[in-house]
Amino acid sequence: MGQTIIQGETIAAIATAIVPQQGSVGIVRLSGADAEAIARTLFKAPGQQPWESHRILYGYVHDPQTQQTVDEALLLLMRSPRSYTRENVVEFHCHGGIMAVQQVLQLCVAQGARLAEPGEFTLRAFLNGRLDLTQAESIADLVGAQSPQAAQTALAGMRGKLTTPIRELRSACLDILAAVEARIDFADDLPPLDEPAVAEQLSQVLQAVSAILDTAYQGELLRSGLKVAIVGRPNVGKSSLLNAWSRSDRAIVTELPGTTRDVVESQLVVGGIPIQVLDTAGIREADNQVEQIGIERSRAATQSADLVLLTIDAQQGWTAADEQLYGLISHRPLILVVNKTDLVADRVPESLVKLPVPIVSTAAALSQGIDQLEQTILKTIHAEQLTASDVAVTINQRQAAALTRARTALEQVRSTIANLLPLDFWTIDLRMAIRALGEVTGEELTESMLDEIFSRFCIGK
Numbered sequence: 001m002g003q004t005i006i007q008g009e010t011i012a013a014i015a016t017a018i019v020p021q022q023g024s025v026g027i028v029r030l031s032g033a034d035a036e037a038i039a040r041t042l043f044k045a046p047g048q049q050p051w052e053s054h055r056i057l058y059g060y061v062h063d064p065q066t067q068q069t070v071d072e073a074l075l076l077l078m079r080s081p082r083s084y085t086r087e088n089v090v091e092f093h094c095h096g097g098i099m100a101v102q103q104v105l106q107l108c109v110a111q112g113a114r115l116a117e118p119g120e121f122t123l124r125a126f127l128n129g130r131l132d133l134t135q136a137e138s139i140a141d142l143v144g145a146q147s148p149q150a151a152q153t154a155l156a157g158m159r160g161k162l163t164t165p166i167r168e169l170r171s172a173c174l175d176i177l178a179a180v181e182a183r184i185d186f187a188d189d190l191p192p193l194d195e196p197a198v199a200e201q202l203s204q205v206l207q208a209v210s211a212i213l214d215t216a217y218q219g220e221l222l223r224s225g226l227k228v229a230i231v232g233r234p235n236v237g238k239s240s241l242l243n244a245w246s247r248s249d250r251a252i253v254t255e256l257p258g259t260t261r262d263v264v265e266s267q268l269v270v271g272g273i274p275i276q277v278l279d280t281a282g283i284r285e286a287d288n289q290v291e292q293i294g295i296e297r298s299r300a301a302t303q304s305a306d307l308v309l310l311t312i313d314a315q316q317g318w319t320a321a322d323e324q325l326y327g328l329i330s331h332r333p334l335i336l337v338v339n340k341t342d343l344v345a346d347r348v349p350e351s352l353v354k355l356p357v358p359i360v361s362t363a364a365a366l367s368q369g370i371d372q373l374e375q376t377i378l379k380t381i382h383a384e385q386l387t388a389s390d391v392a393v394t395i396n397q398r399q400a401a402a403l404t405r406a407r408t409a410l411e412q413v414r415s416t417i418a419n420l421l422p423l424d425f426w427t428i429d430l431r432m433a434i435r436a437l438g439e440v441t442g443e444e445l446t447e448s449m450l451d452e453i454f455s456r457f458c459i460g461k
Contacts, residue, residue, distance in 0.1 A: 010034040011124075012108040013116035014101050015091070015460035026101035028092040029460060030108055031085045031121055036077060038111040039090040042104070043075050053079040061092060061104050070107065071100040085121055086128040119457025123450065126442060133442030133453070134162045137396060140457050141223060149272030150222040153394050161393040163441055165212065169205050170437040173410075176201060177430045184423050199417050206410045212395060213403050219394025225274030226381065229305035230337075231329065233321050236313040237339040240364035242266055242279040245373070271378045278305065303332075307380065309373075311337040314344045314361075318352055326355075335376055339364055398453065399440050406436035 010032025016025065030038060040051070045059035057075040062068060074093040083089040094100040109115060117123075122139055125131045131139075138157030145151040156162075176198055183193045230238045246266040266277045308329050312322050334357045342363035352359055358376050362369030395403065409432035416425045438444030 010038065010113045011116040011120055012105060012113035013121070013460040014105055015121075016096075016101075024096045026094045026096045028094065028101055028104045028108065029116075029121065030090040030092075030113055031083070031087045031116075031124060032113070033088060034112060035088040035090045036079070038108055038113055039075060039077065039092075041111055042107050043073070043092070045075070051077060053077055053082060061094070061107065063107060064111075070103045071095055073100075073104075081128075081130075084130070085124040086130050087124060116459060117454075118459050119454030119461060122457055122461055123454045126450075132160075132163050133445065134166070134399065134440060135160060136442075137399075137453065138162075139461070141396070143458065143461060144223070146225055146267070146274035147222065147269045147272050150274070153219070153222055156393045162212075162395065162399075165208065166437055166440050169208055170434055170441075170443070172201065172205050173430055173434045173437065177427060177434065180423050180426050180430065184427075193423070195417060199414065202410060202414055202417075206407060206414070209403055209407050209410065213400060213407065215394040216397070216400040219396060221273050221381070222394060223396065225276060226307060226377075227276045227278065227305045228307045228309060228377070229278040230309045230311055231325070232311035232337075233313070233319070233325065236311050237362075237364045238311050239279055241309075241311060241337065241339060241362060242277060244362075244364045244367040245277065245370055270374045273378075273381075275377075305332070307333045307335065307377065309335050309337050310357075311339050314338050314341045333380060335360060335373075335380060337362055337373065342366055342368065402436045402439040406433045409433035409436060 010030060012028065012030045015027040015029040036051075041064055042061050043057070043059055044062055045051075045057045049057050049059070051057070055077065057077070059073065059075065061070045061073050063070060071092075071094045073095070076091040076093065078084075078089040078091075080086055080088050092101075092104050094104055105115075119140070122131070122136050126133060126136045135158050138154045142151055142154035142158065145154055179193060179198070183190055230241055232238050246268060266279070268275045268277055310322075310326060310329065312318065336352060336355060336357050336359045338352065338359060338361045340363060341361045342365070358380060360369060360373045360376050362373060409429045412429040413426055413433070416429065435444045439449075
């Protein structure tokens with residue numbers, strides 16, 4: 001794994017999203033020892049254009065067998081080590097659409113390149129020392145970012161804002177381990193270990209690890225977002241609420257009960273957090289088979305949602321059907337939305353005040369109460385302070401698992417010190433903490449873990 005692959009086999013992939021008959025530019029990327037040789041075989045640059053690193057050439061891609069021109073294109077050459085992978089990299093900037101880039105890719109393969117595996121370009125960048133593992137994972141986060149804030153935290157990770165503190169903590173643990181092992185091996189030649197100072201240093205490391213771990217939940221919110229289901233009886237204004245919230249006519253709105261027959265989705269961003277809003281069919285007993293299917297899907301969406309917006313009609317107040325529905329979902333994170341408050345004098349019925357859930361008044365048809373709803377959602381998920389300035393960098397599930405192991409090991413070291421156990425016992429848990437911290441940045445990693453991490457990347461990245 002630590003062996004360089006700068007001179008390894010050449011890989012090729014389409015590096016841009018390709019939609020048939022759409023897009024202005026499509027990029028085919030090559031990386032490896034033969035990348036430039038393949039490019040010189042396929043690309044003809046008219047005139048006296050020099051083949052220099054980091055210089056764009058204009059010309060034509062042609063089939064060396066038939067001499068047929070495949071595309072008019074630009075070519076970018078980036079010679080090792082000044083490239084993304086630290087290998088020789090070539091990019092063909094072709095016309096967009098599916099045909100041109102597919103033909104160019106096939107020509108590259110015919111000249112000896114191999115189709116790249118998912119994430120293989122970034123894997124090579126990691127193995128060749130251009131990136132550490134946290135930076136590589138941040139690239140995947142940036143590609144998949146669903147909000148400006150998620151993109152900012154990913155960029156922070158790419159710049160090493162997570163790498164630096166983790167390496168400092170690992171270095172501190174290594175220093176402690178070295179001091180302990182020196183006392184074990186050369187007890188007669190060195191002064192006794194300053195155990196209170198070591199314990200204090202361990203406490204500082206433990207505190208720092210815990211602080212980083214606290215960002216795990218926030219990171220998951222930024223990356224995966226929140227699934228919010230709007231549920232309620234038929235005709236309480238669920239679809240109107242979705243339309244007002246998304247500022248579009250995503251759902252059909254009529255006064256007829258059962259208009260919504262399936263789950264309608266909309267993607268929003270609230271406080272920097274991506275939110276998938278699900279407008280569900282009104283839950284009731286129904287004879288219509290199609291409506292019954294929609295109701296069952298609504299029940300399933302409710303159970304899978306991270307947060308439920310139970311919507312009622314302010315005109316009708318709290319009904320027995322509402323009570324029954326509340327009993328089915330009261331175990332879920334819940335916000336009660338009292339809709340159609342523009343039609344009544346009493347905006348929130350007194351019978352609802354005693355419910356142990358946040359209550360928001362809305363008039364969805366007039367787009368009123370949406371801001372209050374969003375604020376209540378942020379408070380409910382404890383994310384009212386989740387801003388780009390407050391959260392510089394976050395961790396993912398894999399990193400959180402490694403840091404949790406590191407914290408457990410460090411706590412065990414402290415317990416060992418407190419119990420006055422011999423120094424040999426200290427080293428066991430210190431090595432575990434060092435190994436776990438190294439897993440975060442990639443300094444301690446197995447091949448199977450690499451395969452699992454980079455398999456989640458897109459092909460071409």
